[in-house]
Amino acid sequence: MSLVLHHYWRSSSSWRVRWALAYKGLSYESRAVDLLKGAQSDPSYVAQSPMGLVPCLVIDGRPLTESVAILEWLEDTHPEPGLYPRDAWARARTRQLVELVNSGTQPLQNLAVNRHVSSDLAAQAAWARHWITRGLEAIERELGVVASEGLGGAFAVGNALTAADLYLVPQLYNARRFAVDLAPYPRIVAAEGAALATDSCRASHPDAFQPAG
Numbered sequence: 001m002s003l004v005l006h007h008y009w010r011s012s013s014s015w016r017v018r019w020a021l022a023y024k025g026l027s028y029e030s031r032a033v034d035l036l037k038g039a040q041s042d043p044s045y046v047a048q049s050p051m052g053l054v055p056c057l058v059i060d061g062r063p064l065t066e067s068v069a070i071l072e073w074l075e076d077t078h079p080e081p082g083l084y085p086r087d088a089w090a091r092a093r094t095r096q097l098v099e100l101v102n103s104g105t106q107p108l109q110n111l112a113v114n115r116h117v118s119s120d121l122a123a124q125a126a127w128a129r130h131w132i133t134r135g136l137e138a139i140e141r142e143l144g145v146v147a148s149e150g151l152g153g154a155f156a157v158g159n160a161l162t163a164a165d166l167y168l169v170p171q172l173y174n175a176r177r178f179a180v181d182l183a184p185y186p187r188i189v190a191a192e193g194a195a196l197a198t199d200s201c202r203a204s205h206p207d208a209f210q211p212a213g
């Protein structure tokens with residue numbers, strides 16, 4: 001099987017997929033898409049990624065975008081180690097947390113959205129902070145619900161890494177970039193600490209992919 005990942009080192013959505021690949025022990029060819037230089041809008045890239053977004057995983061020549069779809073494909077084809085709990089309710093909670101980031105938070109602070117809102121960098125950051133804060137408030141509350149249902153643990157859901165961590169931790173990375181105060185989110189920060197200590201997190205972290213110079 002050939003896997004080619006088009007990604008950008010600092011993109012939170014790219015990190016989700018790098019992390020899933022690392023967690024499942026899958027190697028891939030890495031292709032950098034420089035978002036700041038607009039490489040995502042190049043027609044040859046848009047032919048593979050219809051919204052001009054990273055990541056895009058090309059699987060035996062077939063491009064697949066949207067990290068949720070990519071993670072599901074990885075989970076279907078390489079079930080171990082799993083990214084979703086076996087228990088149906090814990091899986092549902094995991095998916096809910098994934099969507100609170102994937103649909104409810106990250107799209108609102110994406111590069112293209114920020115640039116559309118304003119050309120002023122300070123105004124962009126204020127916009128991003130607003131939506132990231134709203135998302136983190138909801139996630140912090142939801143982690144309290146997860147704990148009250150007996151599904152809590154060291155990680156976002158339970159005592160093993162799940163897809164929820166792969167969405168939450170990169171979103172926190174963005175939160176720090178936009179100087180969001182994380183003090184009000186102790187449950188999130190605790191789960192982040194556990195996830196950051198895992199080998200697959202370190203191997204996929206933006207720091208490991210930052211271009212030299």
Ligand SMILES: N[C@@H](CCC(=O)N[C@@H](CS)C(=O)NCC(=O)O)C(=O)O
Binds near residue numbers: 014053055112
């Ligand atoms: N829902 C998509 C989100 C992808 C996405 O928003 N990617 C961002 C980087 S994190 C991007 O390519 N932005 C480029 C732009 O806004 O021009 C996924 O999960 O893959």
